[in-house]
Amino acid sequence: MSVMSTGTSALLAFQRALATVSHNVANINTEGYSRQKVSFATQTPTLFGSQYIGNGTQITDIARVGDQLATSRLLDSTGELARLQQLSSLSDRVDTLFSDSATNIAGQWSNFFDAVTGLSSEAAGTANRQNVLDNANALVTRFKQLNGQLDSLNTEVNNGLLSTTNEANRLASEIAKLNGKIGSNAASAAPDLLDQRDQLIKELVGYTGGTAVSQDGGAINVYTAGGQAMVVGTSAATLTTVADPYQPGKLQVAIKTQGNTVTLGSSSMGGQIGGLLEFRSSVLEPTTAELGRIATGLAVTYNQQHHAGVDLYGNLGGDFFNLPAPSVTGNSANTGTASFSASVQDLSKLDGQNLLLKFDGTNWSASRADTGANVAMTGSGTAADPFMVNGVALQLSGAAAAGDKFLLQPTATAVTGLSVAINDPSRIAAATPVSVSSDLANLGTGVASRMTVTDAGNANLLTPASISFIDANQFTIDGAGPYAYTAGQTISANGWSLTLDGAPVAGDAFTVGPTGAGSSNNGNALILSNLDDAKAFNGKTITLNGAVSGLTTAVGSSARQASLAADAQEAINTNAQDARDSISGVNLDEEAADMLRLQQAYQAASQLISTADNMFQSILSAIR
Template structure:
């Protein structure tokens, strides 16, 4: 009877604990990262009674955690990549909305400005049309400034995101290291403790990307996407944000371990942090640079055309816009005191990409700061022989560079935030051609004058009166100089202007050219200005300003769509990885309900065994009392 009681008690206790495991599974149905547990039974060693061994009941040998390392590793890899792509998608779509929406983009005020110039060319003397040009120009530069400010805010949000993420990474890494220490060799580790560690590792890799590697003894080491150790055994490294050596307002990420701090390459991190840094490098910075290139190109191109006209005061036009200039920053670790002064040299060669300039002790070397690719650079940096790189000219204005001193050239970054309107008086708009031409009334030939074109507005004799006089039908003089051979349809150039003559002038025919004068209703220069948005000034004379505007909007939109597609595809992979993990580790209520009924019946049966043993024992006692 004692054996019967012991056997029933072992079964009762075993099934009670198994029921506790089932209830624990059900209770953690919605617990993130929980792995279901299963009770493992084993028969107790039997007792030899001479005729053989008689069983001693049942015992619990293990509460097994249902987990698969390969499924977990696949899910971790997917988690880091998904967080990176989702971060890229969210921020890229914000930029896409900024550039593509009519209320916030550059296209609407850009068209409004050039439409106002076109209207002015139809009524060059109209005060209302002149005021409209200034109003539309002001709206355009304001929109440039506003977009640049919004891009700066997004850049600031990247800084904030890095700071916040670094704090979370350090917290998670520290807790994982502590759990590694508690788990030790893993022989008696709680399944719930292991689940907690796996969940923290998943969150950490969601921020940094990377891998988790289990070492002998059950501890797990965690590495970033670039292979940097975040957790090794019970020791955790720390991430910190540090100022960019060229642009202190920007933050970078550095790793602190064993008392040393190493700034991480932007490609050494994945996850959310990697997404933030990749967005800044591949989407935000190019958008800032291209917007600045468009602003700088508009200012340079329009100013050049405006200086070739004459305003209503009879003066040659000045700058219409305040033209932005390239920026250059020295590395915080430079030991020399050189100061480089950049300026725009060739608009057609200007591509807006940042350039790293390094002094190697004798020469200047230019490279792409992101890829390290060499960039052609000429000159020595003196005023007589300036450095020339990507359409920018640089002069060593003061100081002396030391070996390995470095400078970051930003040809167009921030230019959209500094472009301004240079005039406020509508009468200062140079809508008229400064030189007018007319045929002498006594002319007898059929010679006809075409439009006067200004070839050099800086020519000191541009406004000096000139006379083209024909000796005969084939020869002419200019201000008495010559004779020159005449060919119908040819351009005659003199004193910074050019005019086309056609027809057959007769001997003695004269054509007079002179300054247009004040209060003119001439619209010659306004017509030229209204078409400058289609002038092929960029990319070596192959791209118009309108094309650059469309290209910027398309590029940002394409980046946003690509990020969306990649994030959606990765979400599918993430769902598959999660499903594979849940198939092994997830709690299935139907299965748990079946186990619950089975164990309940077994528990009741074990209780009946004890009840039977008790009845038999009471019967024995009753028999022995008589």
């Protein structure tokens, strides 16, 4: 009977061990599966006289093979990889918009200024004037197309946040349920159940980033990259989306826990959600603002110079482009009646950064919306002394309450209202408003060379004026003076200035008067054609052309850096996965060797039972 019992124990043990090997082989392609290992031990022996006789074997444990450190490394790299891949994928799409010749702004930008250059060569030509308008409209359309694509990406980010938070909530709920099923002792839980929980945690971290921490017992808590608890024991928090208090079309991520809803920033989330938030804050919004800054720079500089010319009707030029005012939006929780009207006053100080304006009950302050860094703010907010911040003038109306906040977007909405203000080619102010002529009786060699408008708003700009030289070193303007004169000196009055080549003598006179209708003068067109090289931004150190190329370069650099970081993280993740699989993964060669060994042992155990049966039959025959 002892032989029969020993053989039976071995047969059952080897049968279960073979079943475990079969289970390993069957799950070789199951994601997150950890191979299982059978542990054998001898059964308690029986004392016969003075000797112990063994009673066979038993299975003491069927446990999964794993290493907690390797699993933690894989979790960390999985969340970071998901974040970087999301960031890289969306950044590449923005880069394509600004680098592809079919969609970028540089091509239409060049076409517009080439058309203006063509106008400067024949200022009275109707075809050239119409070409300028056509290319101006094409440029505005390109601005709007790019801005529309960026708006679409913002909508995709919103939709992505909705879907990923829902999926993260589902995973967190399932993990909490598994914590309850596994109970307080993971060592006695089913290995397959532990694998299922680990796989769900890996998927959750792929959405939120973060870490998993084992509790005493069997439960695992899961935290986001910013340390927010998603799963604690059998309880799961809920992620949701809320509208931005300043921009209802912009969704933010929040977490509901213990009856409170807390808004989370991009630094609080990793994984795909963190990638979406980081893309919006570090790529999408800055690109939209910079595109608007370029549009603002174009419209402001072009309009200013267009005002300094006259059209074919003999009228001073008006706005060439329509440009909306900077956007100032109050927080939805404001209790006061204050509002702001804004305008761009100093293009050289305009950086496009969104700013938060706060009222503490006594004073106003400004800070960057992205970093919180304080920004200098001067003025009192009145019409005579508006607030000035980063080149934007702000006029306050109404009464603010303590704690009221406003979001200033200097350029983010500029492209939305950008348009060409004129549709009549003859309204293009290509000519200089005033011209100078020499008296036919002049005896000197003085010839008017450079005639420019310095103040298009001067009320006397078009008033005729006479310059008379008393001698080579003195002159009067409409009898006023005399004024000292040196060769090459600039002569200015009434918002215009000119210089003379050569040397005037006593009695020489020059007459300044308005440019008449239908003039072919191209003075203002020449200046307009070179405005793309005007230093307008960053303290007048960056040209409009430089800003356009800078935007393309910045977007490309961001996309490239995100791609390189994603590639590097993918290598790290692959190494972490390989390290985990080298410990927990199923190896077919090893399983085949175990199967052969266990099969032979099973057959040997069967032979033991057969031998015991023969022995038993022999005994029965002997006593029958």
